[in-house]
Amino acid sequence: MSGEQFIRECFRLAQRGKGQVSPNPMVGAVLVRNGKILAKGFHREFGGAHAEVECLRRAPGDVRDATLYVNLEPCSHHGKTPPCVDLILARGIRSVVAAMKDPNPAVAGRGLRKLQEAGVKTRAGLLEEEARELNRVFATHIVARRPYVHVKIAQSRDGRINGGTSRWISSPESRKRVHAMRAEYDAVLVGAGTVRADDPSLTVRLVKGRDPDVVVLDGAFSLSAGRKLFKAHPSRRVYLVTTQQALRRNREKARILSAGGIILLGLAGTREHLNVGRVMKELYKRNIGSVLVEGGGSVFSQFVAEGLIDELTLFVSPDFFGKGLVAIRPDMSISRNRLRTARATVGSSGGDFMLNVRYDERNS
DSSP states (O other), X not given: OOHHHHHHHHHHHHGGGTTTSTTSOOOEEEEEETTEEEEEEEOOSTTSOOHHHHHHHHOOSOOTTOEEEESSOOOOSOSSSOOHHHHHXXXXXXXXXXXXXXXXXXXXXXXXXXXXXXXXXXXXXXXHHHHXXXXXXXXXXXXHSSOEEEEEEEEOTTSEEEOSSSSOSSOHHHHHXXXXXXXXXXXXXXXXXXXXXXXXXXXXXXXXXXOOEEEEEOTTOOOOTTSXXXXXXXXXXEEEEEEHHHHHHTHHHHHHHHHTTOEEEEESOBTTBOOHHHHHHHHHHTTOOEEEEEEOHHHHHHHHHHTOOSEEEEEEOSOOOSSSEESSOTTOOOOSSOOOEEEEEEEEETTEEEEEEEEOGGGO
């Protein structure tokens, strides 16, 4: 096997931590001697052992003449766990190949430099573009200091997200895809209007996976405490984001929701508007690395206006509604941080048209 093949094995291993390790990156590690794999490891969950640690724990005996392959530069700083570089040096590894350096400007290159200074042969940049694609969510979170934002819109052929009926807009296959998305993101975000109209649970039901946290934007603090989202759910957190003024005006409702386990975030804003940029900063402080935005039209429009979209997935049903709400208000324009398409793919999903667009992370 070649070096590229070993790095691709790191990619495959890293993906096994998808949806479990955020806000940490997905990392896989492979230890090789004379072209044969001695041990493998991957980062399984946030706060757990890093890929290098798991790999080296499985490695038999003397490994001083082996090469360690990883898809991301080994860490050199203390976080939830000790630095991986220290263990690599303690085991006497003499060669390390990393697909990419750590994207965090504050630490990029330090791990490799520490290894080099100790006499370890290092190489970085093997399949770097693929490595960056694998951890694009982590890179956005660590560099932009906010969650990665993925907007999902399901609309009719004439651009409506609600036709005044309770029937589904998208196909069963498209809904299954959305549930798979939820399982991969740290949180799902919706506006108060969506909660009033649909009273959703926003859980993962059509595929296997863990339920994401939920973020509800309710600047007026108008939602009642009886909504499905506000009922006890031990496996996830529910954040209700409102304004400081609204919290002061509704102290009793705030007390009831807090007693039920809802996390209330009171931000600066007006009764009708919460600044989504400030909301993203607040979620970043709470280690939320990625957000799937599911509605509604007012929320979509705010993310467009702020230029805060990293990825967009659009499902378009073949049906015409003729009336109802539009996904993006026609008067909205991108006021700053103008988005630039980096990659777009089109396809079908159970009879629906499906478009996925990723935007240049440098403009986010």
